[in-house]
Amino acid sequence: MLAIRHETIYRYTAPLTYTIQQLRLTPRHDAHQHIKAWDITTGGRCHAFIDAYGNASHTLTVNGRHNEVRIVAQGLVDVAPLYCGRLPARESLSPLVFTVPTGLTEPTDAVRQFASQHLGTGARSGALMALADAIRGSVMYQSGATGVTTTATDALRLGYGVCQDHAHLFLACCHSQDIPARYVSGYIHAGDTDHAESHAWVDVWVDDVDFSGWVSIDVTHAQFTGAMHCRLAIGRDYDSAAPVRGVRHGGGTETLTVRVDVASA
Incomplete structure (x- = not known):
């Protein structure tokens, strides 16, 4: 709780x-x-x-x-743990709704190149987690380094950002390969970390051998979300879930x- x-x-x-x-x-x-x-x-x-x-x-x-x-x-x-970030099926919108880029998540040439280097086998949990880890390593967490109008490409170029920048870059990489992915705003029980308790992460549609559906990934921490993440809103980007x-x-x-x-x- x-x-x-x-x-x-x-x-x-x-x-x-x-x-x-x-x-x-x-x-x-x-x-x-x-x-x-x-x-x-x-x-x-x-x-x-x-x-x-x-x-x-x-x-x-x-x-x-x-x-x-x-x-x-x-x-x-009350938030229950998730197995490998897998969200129980309870959806009314098609995943295809979340394949449409926005001004904040447009997959430019720089983003497409980054995705091709780090996304690997596409919509598999392992490949998507590897992408999250690559983003965490390429865009270092720095509070105040960016603003709400910073795009995915801006964050990649700067090499610094916060959770919403990590989420936007992840979405842009997924959109470059037509993988449904969406922005999530919410809260995290941060424990001893220096990250803000107001947080943002992503849901991405995976096609694993034993599961097809939405998986929730905290890109900033390169981990699946779980009982310490409370979901407020979903959308295509920060603007639609602020x-x-x-x-x-x-x-x-x-x-x-x-x-x-x-x-x-």
Whole structure:
């Protein structure tokens, strides 16, 4: 069982008159993951809906003058271990939905060359894990080295990045060989590592001898995901699975503070 608390605070140097944000801050109802308790607290009004990828989502609107937007999501989630990262079958979307590149995951010539060097036999778990290991070795983890607009090719060229860059490069390599792969946002019980507890990884469609389906891989750690990974949302890239995205009217300069705490319960 994971106890999770995620606080996001936007502060502004001048008053806003309107804020609208899309929140993907509720863990997914997947076969191996069950919410025991969950709550989202914020000012304004929240409208719940399910997005195109099956993610539990909310639209937050704040009207009137305000200098701050504070969002707190917290609760308890029971996550079962996965055998070799294999996700139990419970899908409504075709895997082919996740073969379409985006601006962040476009397989350029540099990415195609990298994939041809490291992906090997294609959609087999061993080959895909070897790709994850190659990405971890080629794009060193460095907090703050990149931003949310950094593409897979940018991260490969820079040689530095964070979990979302690792995920985007993995997706781009898979797309270069028409292998379905998708972005996952969520949380990790990081233990003694220096990686943030707000995390991102990938699901990839494998065709192993004894299994055909989605396998979840933490590219940053080059390992299969398991009971320490809580899934928030899936999408084609960061933009379609981001925990918080929105626009505002007014506000001047924005300062963002995020704190995520994940512990065993």
